Amino acid sequence: MTSRKPFYLVREDMLTEAMEKTLAAKELLRSGKVKKINEAVHHVGLSRSAFYKYKDGIFPFHTMVKEKIITLSIILVDRSGSLSQLLGKVAETGANVLTINQTIPLQGRAHMTLTIDMSPMKLDLNELMEVLEKLEAVEKVELVGTGS
Known part of the structure; x- marks a missing residue:
């Protein structure tokens, strides 16, 4: 991590x-x-x-202040319930999932991108990423972008 x-x-x-x-x-x-x-x-x-x-x-300051939609790149271990656990943790933070794209797992790992609306969250971006990285099934979390 x-x-x-x-x-x-x-x-x-x-x-x-x-x-x-x-x-x-x-x-x-x-x-x-x-x-x-x-x-x-x-x-x-x-x-x-x-x-x-x-x-x-x-990033221009104004975009970081107003943007509440982010896209994360996540490497997820391929085991039963991994995606469900990840989405459950996102829901616990109050974030709203907008899109999910996941590759077919290869060598026990799946790459996914997750776009979420952070506006209802109480956590900041770094805290969210840390929460997700602590999940056993998550190997890596990176910010891909911000914006709508």
Whole structure:
């Protein structure tokens, strides 16, 4: 089990140029002005490697405050009741499951993505992820994205 990395609030003028360009590229993609990552990074003058380095770790403050829909990537041990146990724990937190996608188990493991609405929850994101990682059937939990 990995420890959760904390989030920090950083003033815009403290960001590196690559971080600022990553945010600009993400906004181009979000808005639909460009369709592909290659187009976005080229438009803002950023390398693809820098974009991939920062894309999952930097978010505009307003999106983190208002977004309550998250998608988690979960590696689940393939045994009877694993999914039921996981969904039961999510329900206990008060979260609302919006979508579930699960692969066919291979080598005793299934990969799933779970999109949930966190707005009714009392826990924060890190607490939710820790609760899920403590389940015996869960090997790994990662945040894939936020948004509706």
